[in-house]
Amino acid sequence: MKNRILLLFLLCLIKPCNAEQVRKPHCDKHEVVPTYDDSPLVAAILAADDVFEETYVPQPDLFAPRKAVIVTCMDYRLNDFLSTVTPGTYILRNAGGRLTEDWIRSLVILWKLLEVQEIVLIQHTDCGMQKFTDKVMKDLLEGSLGQAKMVHNCNVTLEPVQDPNVCKWKNTSKCCGKEACIDYDCIDWLTIKHGLFKSVLEDVKLIRKHPLIPSDIAIYGFIFDVITGDLIPVPKAIKAGRAKPLYCKK
Numbered sequence: 001m002k003n004r005i006l007l008l009f010l011l012c013l014i015k016p017c018n019a020e021q022v023r024k025p026h027c028d029k030h031e032v033v034p035t036y037d038d039s040p041l042v043a044a045i046l047a048a049d050d051v052f053e054e055t056y057v058p059q060p061d062l063f064a065p066r067k068a069v070i071v072t073c074m075d076y077r078l079n080d081f082l083s084t085v086t087p088g089t090y091i092l093r094n095a096g097g098r099l100t101e102d103w104i105r106s107l108v109i110l111w112k113l114l115e116v117q118e119i120v121l122i123q124h125t126d127c128g129m130q131k132f133t134d135k136v137m138k139d140l141l142e143g144s145l146g147q148a149k150m151v152h153n154c155n156v157t158l159e160p161v162q163d164p165n166v167c168k169w170k171n172t173s174k175c176c177g178k179e180a181c182i183d184y185d186c187i188d189w190l191t192i193k194h195g196l197f198k199s200v201l202e203d204v205k206l207i208r209k210h211p212l213i214p215s216d217i218a219i220y221g222f223i224f225d226v227i228t229g230d231l232i233p234v235p236k237a238i239k240a241g242r243a244k245p246l247y248c249k250k
């Protein structure tokens with residue numbers, strides 16, 4: 001027993017035995033983290049809702065007035081446009097307005113159970129998904145789970161294709177990085193690599209050819225210009241998304 005303790009002691013001299021010493025360093029300390037009780041955001045939301053509910057008119061019908069769904073990006077600059085131009089529709093939003101399997105789940109529910117007949121896909125200029133690549137995200141995540149900051153912005157035009165290398169991101173802390181792949185199943189961040197016209201067309205085609213989306217559902221593709229407010233039709237996507245009567249074999 002004595003020999004074992006001696007051996008452990010000698011090993012500690014070679015290698016630090018304190019777990020704190022061998023553990024990877026923690027992320028930079030954030031002195032203040034948001035909490036429900038002191039979050040200005042929560043307070044503002046609750047206060048705004050107090051005003052909102054005074055004139056709130058409930059809409060008890062589950063079925064939206066317009067038998068349509070807007071599928072679009074989560075970018076906040078679309079909020080006013082959506083509430084003004086597309087009231088009474090269902091709205092699906094994610095990063096980039098890119099088609100994902102979960103959107104198919106929602107789209108099928110919308111046409112099958114909620115009477116939706118038209119799908120309007122809207123992506124937009126200056127989208128964040130044009131401003132990084134899978135490799136950039138992978139490197140940032142491996143470097144740190146802290147937030148990254150954009151240190152150089154890319155152009156905001158509709159075309160030409162964005163060069164994501166011009167846009168630069170940097171981690172704000174160096175610790176707690178994580179692999180972005182789980183068992184080699186890497187996340188496809190669905191960035192917009194080849195310009196908006198191509199990504200809108202690509203996503204409309206993916207919806208169109210999905211076996212659970214019937215041919216009599218019309219799909220339209222647009223680009224919203226966040227600078228001018230213009231909604232630009234994408235002719236190739238509109239052509240690809242045309243509805244056809246649904247014929248079933250008997």
Ligand SMILES: [Zn+2]
Pocket residue numbers: 073074075095096097124126127128129
């Ligand atoms: Zn976007």
